[in-house]
Amino acid sequence: MSDFDAASVQSFAIDLAKRAGKVILDGSSKRFADQATGQQSSAADDLIKKNTADLVTEVDQATEEFVKAEIKRQYPSHKFIGEESWAAGQQNQLEDAPSWIVDPIDGTTNFVTGFPFVAISIGITYKSKAVIGVVYAPFLDTLFYAREGGGAFVESPQHRQARKLPLNQPLPLPSLKQAVVAVEWGSDRKLSTIDKKTKFFASLCGDADQGVEGGQMVRGVRSIGSAALSCCFVAEGSLDLWHEIGCWIWDVCAGIVILQEAGGLVVGAKQDTLDKIKANSKELGTATPEILQGRKYLVVRNTSPREDQIKTVTAFYQTMDEWNAA
Secondary structure, three states, X not given: OOOOOHHHHHHHHHHHHHHHHHHHHHHHHHHHHHHHOOOOOOOOOEEEOOOOOOEEEHHHHHHHHHHHHHHHHHOOOOEEEEHHHHHOOOOOOOOOOOEEEEEEEEXXXXXXXXXXXXXXXXXXXXXXXEEEEEEEEOOOOEEEEEEOOOEEEEEEOOEEEEEEOOXXXXXXXXXXXXXXXXXXXXXXXXXXXXXXXXXXXXXXXXXHHHOOOOOEOOOEEEOOOOHHHHHHHHHHOOOOEEEEEOOOHHHHHHHHHHHHHOOOEEEOOHHHHHHHHHOOOOOOOOOOHHHXXXXXXXXXXXOOOOHHHHHHHHHHHHHOOOOOOO
16 A cells, blocks of 8 residues: 555654553543542542443543544555544544554543553554554553564653664563563453462462462563553563453554564464464464454564473463453
8 A cells, every 4th residue: 555654653652652552641641630629529430331440531542532533644545443432432443544542541540540551552454454553642651563585663751762562682482470460460360260279270370289270470460451562561571471362453563573573472362372382374473364363362572482482381371261352
């Protein structure tokens, strides 16, 4: 397509993410100032989508409208898929046309409470393939970005000059016991899901020698509250794995591009992944449209040797009884 120049689109996306970050910061300042002066209650502009763990704020909506308008002005022929647009009834099927996949505020609960792990996530697909990812965390002033074939990079107060990801030489990951894993409780809180998650988390963390059935005793467990940032932290090597069921393409599209350009591995649902491993499938680790839209994600950092990624995925999935995305 004549109007798709990946390098210039990426540059525009980076600038747009930073400008949208200012919208987020200004919105946060106003929220807390209004609460302090009693002009609104702490949840006055928070809309409950599914339950109290699944929120949207006026700032989410304002940020998406700003981003959508800027994209339309610069690239009128490009398609837009956004979290709040989808919630309003827009379809989100991937097409050949360049498509912007946007989560205006990834980590809305963090945003509401002032926990700084909040990001705008901008992924771009072309011919149904994720090719550009930009994730900007305005409260941390940290920018992650990648373009297919161009590597992944981070800029932050600690890295004013862009640094290529992963930040350090990839290390071995011989077993889950050496892993720091990010997981989330998510917004699906029905009993059947909570039961499976609780058992899984116990197996992940517990010590088999101390009576925990199937205990892997991983080195550490984290819950970041942002899918996009979790992917980026795996890409840079500060996390070893991230797993979640129930998030959406706008949560992960940008982060997956960044992860893959940093040498990380992404897989989808448990049985499909284990079948591909058994068959030695060349498709294993490819972010197909089915993976991007499948709502089940496991990502593993770059490792040396690379075979450790497959061993880690296998051990991880053998530990869990998978649940369905709500």
